[in-house]
Amino acid sequence: MNDLLTTREVQDLLKLDRTTVYRMLKEGRLTGVKVGQQWRFHRREVEALIQGASSAAADRPAPTIDPRTRSPLTPVPLPLHCVQAIQDVFADLARVGVITTTTDGAPLTQVSNGCRFCALVQATDAGRAACRASWRALAARSDRTPRIATCHAGLKYIHARIEIGEQPAAMLIAGQFRVDDAPLDTRRLAHDFGIDPGELDAALGEVTILDDRMRAQLGSWLQKVAHTFEEIGRERAAMIGRLRAISDLAVIDRSH
Structure with a gap:
């Protein structure tokens, strides 16, 4: 068979x-x-x-699947096809890379508008692990105000928590940008992750540099999108609750 x-x-x-x-x-x-x-x-x-x-x-809730490895992740009450579509639009408008992750840094969506520099890093197992560690570190922050931080590769990123039922459910992360053209230690990165240093240097020159105005707007936009995801999650959870109640009634009716 x-x-x-x-x-x-x-x-x-x-x-x-x-x-x-x-x-x-x-x-x-x-x-x-x-x-x-x-x-x-x-x-x-x-x-x-x-x-x-x-x-x-x-x-x-059905487990969410890592889009790269198809391995189960922590379930979250979000319709990821909707999240991905909204995230794609936001990333294009903000001109940065955007991803939604679990609170422990595991990716729930594919990266939107990702840059070639980060794609080279994330093409390696060690690079993906380092990125996830950087994302996980964001979850440890206690403040809810988005603040720009520096990732392991030297680029900048910012995040907003997504809370559903007053519990942290996911994170929305906007990153893969720079604030100036100061040199980065690309040789160390190339050595650590087994990347061609010339290719990494060339990719660094393509990374978006955000000015003060865009950086200020990015935090505000990020929070608005995160709040939208929270509303979608609450509506979805309420709908699932109603469907389960209907299902329970049907089971009771058949038992009599």
Whole structure:
């Protein structure tokens, strides 16, 4: 028996359409592997869904998936497709790189408007780990006022917390910019992360330099976008609560 199922076979077994199967894949309720250009799914996992082995997990938010590694992250009550779209627009308008992460620095979205300098660093395992450590350090700050900080690579970034139900749920981080053209120690970075120093130097020259006015506006814009995400998260949590209440009523009705 083939242990890997095609999308069509999963549709037939779960009695779902293709869109729903891919949504379950994106939300982490199904895991799959790419074979060429096609997705394949583990038969045992699909059969576990059919048998109700995943019913306990159904009462919790589906895990968010790291867009690079597809590994589960801490669940957050945010519709990430909406977050990504808004984040993309904000990044283009502000002319900086933007990402939304968990409170421990794990990426929830893809980087919007990323610069080549950071792409070179983040293309390495060590570079990604260093970036995540920098993002995680932001969560330790107690103040809610966005303040510009310096990342491990010497560029600038700023963040705003996203709180839902008075609890920190995620962080919105705008970065990958400079405040002047002072030299950076690109040779050290190139050595630490195994990057060609000439290529890194050339990429540094392409990084956006924000003037005083733009830096002042960036903090204000960042907070407004973070508040928008908070409102979206609250609405989504309320909607899920209403749907669960309806589901509970249906279960009670069938039991009588």
